[in-house]
Amino acid sequence: MAEQTAEQTEIRTTERAGPPGPPLPPEPAKPDSAVIRDALGVGIAVGLSGFAFGVTSAGAGLSLLQTCALSLLVFTGASQFALVGALAAGGNPxxxxxGAFFLGVRNAFYGLRLSSLLGYRAAVKPFAAHWVIDETSAVALAQPGRHSARLGFTVTGLSLYALWNLTTLAGALGAEALGDTDAWGLDAAGPAVFLALLAPMLTTTVERVAAGLAVVLVMVTLPLLPTGVPVLLAALAAPAVLFAEGRRQRAKGTRDAAEGDPA
Incomplete structure (x- = not known):
């Protein structure tokens, strides 16, 4: 009796759910050549900005050895720029x-996701962890399978690490040869690189408005407020623009509903 009841329940459940749909097609594999092309594009484009770090670091008063050691051992551009920027502004070491450490903590969260995706053996993980940064994570996570993810991660990490360190050395040597980097305006190299990397990511009107408002806030408050405060104020641009956009969308929805009401 119990078996009959279970069978009837299963039949009724199947009837409610409907017939099973066709099986999902397997995710198409991505050619290795396409993965390598994308990975090298990211590695070369970002790796060249190591020159700006070398110049900025030398301008902040770090020696050639200290500058190169940062790129070799830290290898996370945002944290490196934050460190030398704070030192250049006269901050406590x-x-x-x-500040640079806490900025780099986000890489630990990337590592949690990449650990299961890449599936490296325990002996390889410490070496791979050194390459877990924004760019390698983005390339790996964009791939359809483990093989492509490993290939993209490796090619991006290798090309970026090699080029970043070579251009860091070149930038630091060039800054030493030039002497006073402030006289050449090279102290702006770091922020210029950040803007160049950020600009292609601003794909919507809301993002562009938020970025523009942040720039305006910094430009207006920079001569008036202590070091660091203008940047904190600029961070308020994003929630302010999102709040305004939310109100605009709600008002638009109300108008659309009123126009569609036959009464």
Whole structure:
């Protein structure tokens, strides 16, 4: 009796759910050549900005050895720029290092996701962890399978690490040869690179408005407020624009509903 009841329940459940649909097609494999092309594009484009870091670091007063050691051992551009930027502004070295450290913590969260995706053996993970940064994570996560993810991660990491360190050395040597980097305006190299990397990511009107408002806030408050405060104020641009966009969307929805009401 119990078996009959279970069978009837299963039949009724199947009837409600309807017939099973066709099986999903397997995700298409991505050619290795396409993965390598994309990975090299990212690695070369971002790796060249190591020159700007070398110049900025030398301008902040770090020696050639210190500058190259940062790129070899830290290897996360945002944290490196944050560290030398704080030092150049006269900040305490411990405070500057702490700020750079917390900025780089996001890489640990990338590592949690990449660990299961790449599936490296325990002996390989410590070496792979050194290459877990924004760019390698983005390329790996964009791939359809483990093989492509490993290939993209490896090619991006290898090309970016090699080029970043070579251009860091070139930038630091060039800055030493030029002497006073402030006289050449090379202290702006770091921020210019950040803007160049950010610009292609601003694909919507809301993102462009938020970025423009942030620039305006920094330009207006920079001569008036202490070091660091203008940047904190600029961060308020994003929630302010999102709030305004939310109100605009709600008002538009109300108007559309009123126009569609036959009464």
């Amino acid at each position: 411990l405070t500057a290092a702490a």
